[in-house]
Amino acid sequence: MQHILNAPGRLTDRGRRFLATRARTVPFPAQDNPDDTEVIARLAPFPEVDATMTLARLRQAQDRYGGLVYPTSAWSFQEEIRFQPWPYYAESVDHGPLAEFIDHEVAHPYSVMLRSDGAVVYRFAIDVAVFADADALIEADALYWECESWIPVVEPKVGQSAAGVREAASQLSLIREGSGNTEWWWESDGFRVHLWRSFSELFQQERQAKRGLWARDEAGLRAAHRFLSGNNLR
Template sequence: MTFDAEEDRQAAELVERSFDVSATEFLDFVADLRSEVGGMTYLSRSWSFGENILFAPTPDVDVDDPEPMVSLVRHTVAHPFGVWVGMSGVVRYMCPGEWDGDYVEVFSDYASLIESDAVHQACLGWTLVESGNKDTFDRVRDRVTEYLPVLDVASGPTESWLEAEGVRAHLWRTWADVFQQEDLVRWAVWARDSASSERARAALLAL
């Protein structure tokens, strides 16, 4: 895919004037992103996307941001929102223009975003044991974190994957934080086979 070199240069100059980062450092960061994920596209089945997404790293510099940012993903979705990655590696979501929206830190790096999508995709081959919303979220979170370790590589501040012995859980607050609506909290538990399903149901029945 192609990018506008002049726009990149102008963004880098703005970064150098506004942040403690040289233009060269910023351009190298953008180039590395494009080399690693630029042009990657796949059908995301995650609760955050549920659509085809395209990784197209493009500078999106605002002097009021906490650090120089790059718009990471192109997509269309019922609830429009943006996905950015900063030079620290942190991936942030925001719904621009709503409630004077602010960035929400969702993953510590873009690899975790991709891995989270991959884990969600893999759940298609598992059995959904049970799912729910904010009414049971806290109880389920407390329960599953007692006996399932977190998959750090696929988790972040607003959503966690947990898995052990054929049982997998997803605790998801991303939309609740991005759109400031607690009704958007979700959770789900899957099992790999019938024995795992029985273990998961027994744990959930104890709630």
């Protein structure tokens, strides 16, 4: 499998532009990379997991994402992150074996792991599957990046009430690329709504939820204010 910077595959045009603008690669540590036999042995304590399929997905992840580096303004990180798929296979009560995936500096989430089916899992006190796959995480980072050049309508901050946002935003078009299990993006009439519940799920604290709203231009700004007023979200 080719590296994502050389063969973006199913990434949207937005995702491709983001990587072309922000991303680079650093050497991925092939030395001491456990061979297939050792990886299979590490998976032996998980008889419910298809070890052959998990091994294949790990090697695909290493080929596609290994050494990818870029700065992200995603609310979960806001730093430079480095993709380093590695067969650590920590045990999760809810998710089975987890491989190491993203190296980062901020304290939370404590770890960003890769589940045997390719889902991206954040770890802290509990384990939360945030995205269905790594491409979805990259697409979310691309949405944050694009919003940096848009007009902020609702300034996101921790503790901001998210009540009613998802119900109201369900009237809009869901941006499936970049949305996951705990983070969602919607767009309509030149404005974009984001609901972020990753840390509220990870820390089991509702006050950690955040919402954001951006407009592409003045017309989108007027539409955004109509959306807020019409749904009592001011």
